Amino acid sequence: MLRISILALLGSATMAGAVDLKTTILGNPTAYIPSQCYTKTQDEVGNAHNPCQTCHTYPRSPNYVRDADLQTEYAFPAPALENPWTNLFVDRRAQIAATESAEIRAYVRQDNYHDAQGDIALAAKLAVPPAAWDVDGNGAWDGYTPDVQFSLDDEGFDRRPNGALTGWRAFAYQPLPGTFWPTNGSTDDVLIRLPKAFRERVDGTPDLTIYKTNFAIIEALITREDVAIAPTDESAMGVDLDRDGVMGTASLVKFAFAPLDGITMHYAGRAGAEGAKLAAGLYPKGTEFVHTVRYIDPTPAGIAMAARLKELRYMRKKDWITYAALEETALAELKEDSAFPDRTKQFFGNSETGIPNAFGWRLQGFIEDVSGDLRPQSFEETVFCIGCHGTLGTNDDSTFAFARKLGNGAFRDGWYHWSQKSLVGTPDLIRADGTGDYAHYLTSNAAGDEFRANAEVIEAWLKNGELPPVRAAALRDNIGALILPSPERADALNAAYRLIVREQSFVKGRDATIAPVESTVWRKVEQDQPTGIQKPQQPWFERR
Template structure:
């Protein structure tokens, strides 16, 4: 049975029953289903007040300022807000040339991701309820607004932090301490979602330090940015940090230990990426764990990925996490994070130094937070994917019902919670509305390329890079990072250029086109050779382009029109469907098969 658009984007929520794989740690499905249910009960709390004006708001993308409400779970514009704008790209150009940016997300998946959506490279297969492209900001012309914005004004805007107060305090955390009434979804007088506790104060191992000098638990890692949209040349810079649960940062006696934490981070990296990870030489007898999987307790210089329960091979965490794992209170399985794992992802404007160097801007466009709140087995994840196929075929008119609210965040049905904060009209960070948050879920639960719903950590730089890949972009930028390769040697970014013949899904990045393609449309061999050793040659914009895209996004902030699209561009986009034809095929004949 061929996958449908339902299978790609409409993963059923909280349907976790079914078969069990040999290659996962045992615990009963009933216990895990109960855990899932109890930990998400708060997500269905009714709002404290019902505001008729909010419920009936009918603003459009043409309005001067979109009315953003935080006390309901309405979908004002787009009932399928989880389908990204990029999915409405016209893959066949007017001249008949076929472009395939789709392979970046839609691909043969790696277990335990059971969303094998390779066929979406060939057939869009929109439902009757999703053929209309509700991302109407894509078709807006911002030429006049951008022209009216001075360089001085936009530079001052992006260089003013909306995360830190002048005294170094955390602006959003301070505001949430006395939560505004119009942010308090359940009306209990307190903020029940994530409160920022990251200080962006990194040491030479990438660990974040609190003002009193302690480790906050957050650790920065460097990665090769995901294909297309998340290249800075397309409008934004970003960074990602990870934090494991407290037990994974503690020794056997429950005391914080950075050494234990580093080892558990390396173990998680090995388990998620299904590969060996280099570590400092470690005496395994201190932890009674065979880290290098050689059958002896000796000295280990790497974590060997050896998760193969069907062959009697297991892996273990160290410290207090080991005891919890043995007790069945903390889980491990190949390709999955332990429950309690957290990520922070900040999306930012692009800053440009006087010397023309591109970097993260102090100002955030978005502060994104995710947490794995419950564990799902291989069998449960597989059953959810199979249920999607069945429901998509039986009820093609149905859209996905996303659980959550603006205060707690939204869940993806695979054990993860997502919460976001975005700029208000004055540039201060505010909680995203329910509809703005739903936008996050499609990519983080319904595509084949992710590893346990995540993008960045599986793309972490290896041990032979600066600080072993554990650093923040404020410590070292993107310049000099080699192009990523698949396990069969395929150069990933080069393959994207070859398949898409452009630097983004919308094919409106003229800088990349002029730099990497000849006049006849062939790849520029010299530019590709440079790309292999330095990704900055492709993914960083010129200073002029950076400032123009900053201005374009600022227009969206002024309008607060994020529910109509938040992609930065100046002129209307031509290569996007406003109404996708029924049975739309992409023109791709042979899909790109990813070598995991």
């Protein structure tokens, strides 16, 4: 009987692991609507709380997706009214309790990105892709091949074993409130890479100072603020960085962008000489981001990023789109949503080359297979990613993290990886109205996650739904105390997610919930059902 049971389990796992990477037919036509959107915003006594503000808000141009109204109503198309994210309602407590702490910690500390020789295991596999991964059948992998070494120097630059730069650079940021707090399931990091022209002198010679200067220029463009830099020879850069009218030594990149008045900025080196297109709030064409989502490692020194990746997410800006075209796209989507409220969004692409969004970016990703190795995401699993990196009011050029990068005065001015310094001691982001971003989230949401189900945060930080002033003050200089889980919760979250991996049931939701969230999440909503939130909250970058 025992042998039959084991074989049955293995057979079940094999069937669960058979993910079709070639189909572009969606089992869930609204896979782009995240599970968090089904949260019950009103508590048992009718008080309304607002987890929606993190994503749906008043944008800043050139993001013209004004979706703050989604804080006040569940404006879903008809196919989305029944919650498709059924993994939210699975009770995993017994299986988690049966998981040994030492065993799950050993699992998350296994590196599934590098092989035994330190090479990138997935890159080696993609060199001759399995037939099941080769969508067009040409014998080659036509999408992104992972090339981040995760060997970072003291300026955040990623380097190959021979010391050469890969072009990738890590940066630190205040994670977006909710899902990306480690206490809610995962640790993560983000790296950025600019095209070769941004790393070179006019004659094509690689130049690290030019590369760092261009990063500072982009930081100024995305944050819309001046950025301090090490004293830099402007003549060598080919641009008056501080805009003082003299090609001397600059210690500042001055933000200035009013093209109708003839005021603009320029990139350094070859990119500037070749006239690379530039605009406030936009990255240059060819910009790449890598985002790893990882397990949580409760080490003796504290909560850390685990070696094991849950996901490797990648996006590249394929096209430069003007302000006018971005606004036209946003208005066209608004018009279609109004005229055809039950029409679902359509997506093109595949699991190999990725899926484009409406704003010039192409996204693809890799996720754990049933054995814990990384595999390409399916088409539907990638559509899930487009939901956030697309028509969303909170985005800056379809991204989240870089606008929230730690700046001047932070450790290494924010150019570091979380493996080099943990989240402990990271200050709260100060909103335009002077309040702390995380303190504001706790106050307006009366919870520490979108599902409003993280009891550990609620019990430790809130009193009768309110954030005591002493707790708010503590966040100003250290968000780590809030957003890092206890070792026991970390183990439970890791075990919960691994159960989803073994089922390969990501299309039913990839949230590491421990117990069913029935009391705080809807199984079904009515179209345009009010949330109970009367007045949309302003975004962190907007003054009241």
